[in-house]
Amino acid sequence: MKEGRIIRQTGGFYYVSCGDDLYSCRARGLFRKQGITPLVGDLVGIEETEEGQGFVTEILPRKNSLIRPPVANLDLLLLILSIVDPPPNLSVVDKLLAIAEYKNIDVSIVVTKADLADPSELCGIYRQAGYPVVSINSLSDSPDEVRRMIEGKICVLTGNTGAGKSTLLNALEPALALETGETSRKLGRGRHTTRVTELFELAGGLIADTPGFSAVETAQFERIHKEDLELCFREFEPYRSRCRFTGCSHTKEKGCAVLAAVESGAIAPSRHRSYCEMYEEARQIKDWEVDG
DSSP states (O other): OEEEEEEEEETTEEEEEETTEEEEEEEOHHHHHHTOOOOBTOEEEEEEOTTSOEEEEEEOOOSOBOSSSOBBSOSEEEEEEESSSSOOOHHHHHHHHHHHHHTTOEEEEEEEOTTTSOOHHHHHHHHHTTOOEEEOOTTTOOOHHHHHHHTTSEEEEEOOTTSSHHHHHHHHOGGGOOOTTSOOGGGTOOTTOOSOEEEEEETTEEEEEOTTOOHHHHHHHOOOOHHHHGGGSGGGHHHHTTOSSTTOOSSSOTTOHHHHHHHHTSSOHHHHHHHHHHHHHHTTOOGGGOOO
């Protein structure tokens, strides 16, 4: 048995990289019986056939996975936000950050179009929350800081249409020649091909190219228990244990240290509003709806 990483999935085939070799594989039926689906990013064991193809026979333990986009073993979620045109939806941003925390995925934030508006307030919110944030001029900046974020990591890029993902990818790797606003035929797929997920090399790392999803969809597909939600807002950590009552929801209770931190400016009000919104939504979630 050989071990490798799934770097592409399409039409029931899994392309597994084993060193310098790439194998086109099917998944054994046992995974279907177990309710498990191999994902791009999975480390797997394969059995090779005489024709140079193979079967995925084992999925090694994952450190994390997402439902949408369907990828596993991510080191970094690179969140691309434009300061204007379109302005960021902070509620969606904060949901995505909470999901990444819940899934044990590091996050770095890139704010684009800094030549069109002052990004300092937006950057300040997320730096205060404890996230690495860089802002770039989409027209001229060399994204060296972004390159350092990606190097040596398996990453997924997310951000809504118009945030500048294609522009950033072009700046990182001009040979891609991505058309802004369109998907890239350089990556082996056409504009309307939505069933391909793959990892491609870029800036010294691997980027999960996952067409057909947005930050909004990711936030819709993942679920977090209300009891776990406070752990997903990292800036709450110094205050959670100081609340007057055990089991404090940090939404409206007297003697809540988190609310006091919001009042003093130590926690951004927009972040707390997002937390309260997510907490209310989480109250409606049944146990079986939560994907751990």
